[in-house]
Amino acid sequence: MIRRSPFTFAPWLLAGPGALFFFGLVILPLCLTVILSFHAYDHSKGIQDTFTLSHYAAVVTDEYYLSIFLRTLRISALTTLICAAIGVPEAYILSRMRDPWRSVFLLVIIGPLLVSVVVRAFGWSMLLGSQGILNQALHLLGLPSAKILYTETAIVIALVHVMLPFMVIPVWTALQKLDPMVEAAAWTLGASRFTALRRIVMPQVSLGVLSGSLIVFGLSASAFAVPALLGGRRLKMAATLVYDEYLQELNWPLGAAIAIIVLVANLCIMLAYNRMIEVRARRTLG
Amino acid sequence: MAFLNLEQVSKDFGPVTAVCNVSLGIEKGEFVSLLGPSGCGKTTTLQMIAGLVEPSGGRISLDGRDITYEKPNRRGLGVVFQSYALFPHMTVAENVAFGLEMRRVPRSERNERVREALSLVQLASFADRYPRQLSGGQRQRVAIARALVISPPVLLLDEPLSNLDAKLREEMQFELRRIQRKVGTTTIMVTHDQAEALSISDRVVVMEAGRMTQVDAPYRLYEQPSNAFISSFVGKTNLLAGKWRRNGASAYVEIKGISLEAPIADLSDAAPVMLSIRPEKILLREPGAGRLDGRVTNRFFLGSQWLFTIETVAGTMTVAIPNQGGDPPLEGSAVGLDWTLTNLRVIPDTANL
Secondary structure (H helix, E strand, O other): OOOOOOOOOHHHHHHHHHHHHHHHHHHHHHHHHHHHHOEEEEOOOEEEEEEOOHHHHHHHHOHHHHHHHHHHHHHHHHHHHHHHHHHHHHHHHHHOOOHHHHHHHHHHHHHHHHOOHHHHHHHHHHHHOOOOHHHHHHHHOOOOOOOOOOOHHHHHHHHHHHHHHHHHHHHHHHHHOOOHHHHHHHHHOOOOHHHHHHHHHHHHHHHHHHHHHHHHHHHHHOOOHHHHHHOOOOOOOHHHHHHHHHHOOOOHHHHHHHHHHHHHHHHHHHHHHHHHHHHHHHHHHO | OOOEEEEEEEEEEOOEEEEEEEEEEEOOOOEEEEEOOOOOOHHHHHHHHHOOOOOOEEEEEEOOEEOOOOOHHHHOOEEEOOOOOOOOOOOHHHHHHHHHHHOOOOHHHHHHHHHHHHHHOOOHHHOOOOHHHOOHHHHHHHHHHHHHOOOOOEEEEEOOOOOOOHHHHHHHHHHHHHHHHHHOOEEEEEEOOHHHHHHHOOEEEEEEOOEEEEEEOHHHHHHOOOOHHHHHHOOOOEEEEEEEEEEOOEEEEEEOOEEEEEOOOOOOOOEEEEEEEOHHHOEEEOOOOOOEEEEEEEEEEOOOEEEEEEEEOOEEEEEEEEOOOOOOOOOOOEEEEEOOHHHOEEEEOHHHO
16 A cells, blocks of 8 residues: 655645746746737727737738748758758767867857857858958959848858757767667678768667757747848848837737747647658657 | 788777787688687777777788778678667668678569578568567577678677577577588687687687787687686686696695695796696595595585585685585585596796796
8 A cells, every 4th residue: 555645745846836937938928929919909009909810811911921931931941951961960070089079079069159149140240241351351362242241141151150059969969879889880781981871870860860950940930139130121030020010110919920920830840840750760769 | 821810910099009919810610709808809809800990010811812901891791799789770671681782782682681691590570670679689680690691701799699698698609609500601709708608619719918828629728728817717717826846757736835746747846836626627535535635614506516615725625516416515524625637737827936
């Protein structure tokens, strides 16, 4: 007979602060935002107490908004792809390094996280600007100057720089769990280094790449500082659009509607992607 | 020249010498074990043959071809790793087929050879399972099938049985030998388990601290170990330190004030030696009737035999007596120890020179 502990409320007590925090700072504002997005808005009188679907209708029918959503999707997908292309080999090299160097390079990769995104974005704008170091170098070489700042290219470059650690770390963790002899076994069976990587190592770190991509995509799609500082006033992404609706147009309900649409779209894309890869990987890796 | 030849092969890791001047010739079809305690360089030697570690010096040749610096994927040797290193995301059949796929063997022939290899290791009905769905012994056999299916000239086994429990290990030893006999592949096995090395090898190479110290058939290794380390590492033995004395046509060894008759050896008078005698070579007699008297301090029943610890003037001795149904001497009783002189070995005691 197991005696019932008098402290059955202990788990509640332990989970309480976290749950309260989560409820107060995530669930409640989210609910308020959803409610806000259905409020009517009048340019002269402000937010009304009547409810309407017109904000949602406005967003999905207006090409201006759709183009911004498409740009957000394009930039996030491209950032994720480049992060995977750079981060996966980087993680592999990192996992094969000897110990003092491994710690040093891991620090080099994680280090940028200690610097504010705003500071880094300004750094990129100094490098890429019309009078920036890049253009001065091009000028010295007698080449025509390149207009990179305030283009999607600048946003993608800076986003990749910011997001890379979020790809390297999960992939590196997945590689750490790998038996190094498995790769050696592939070599002894006649596989070249490249084939062994492609056929043996990559499939086993696919879950790490998956979680890395989800983090990078999610953070890129909702990034604010980088597009705001490197995209300029005209080149908007979802987060900067919401910001403008709230603080420039003062149309809070429309901003809320856009925020909700971005959230739902982001969730749908990530869940679908997760399902697609995870189902396949779980089946074989167990 | 032998089929697989190692000449003066060495490997240094920084200031540490892992393998030092190993020379070994292995004939076609032979089963050779590299035996030694952990850290003796046996696995490094195997990895140099496999091409996973580059030698610092020396030469390795296979069938007359120099393979010292050849890449592992060009050597075509079969390797079974200690962790088995199966590909977890592939089925058993895909694992076994991988080597054939790399060799661009056509699909129909590939399927046929995979089927043959799996039936050789008695896993034909497991082809579609994933490695995680198999037991340790089954995984091990998949690893063997995967290494053998490419028909390698040499099969390398790195502690293949160390991850199995005792009973399974014993079964797999004979299974391994059966497969090797049937296929006839030249095989090198690394092991720290002397029983494993003795029971299935044609020859055993003993390694100590990066050097080869004895290469012999299992029986000769057991009966004529070349030094005190081997005699205690390979099987159990009683070692008694003493001084060797020649007395005309006979010889004796002085141990703690008593003298025991010893076989003639090519040693100088008063040389420090170790007397080595196996526990099962000692016979129990009435007190005073043997070569040495003692008192039983412990007795252990092991089923097929009794194991005694006997306190004597010369030191503590271990004696094994086959269980023949009777009741052997009790703890505390006095006994005499006897043996045939030829079973006593005199080993020069290099440690006390």
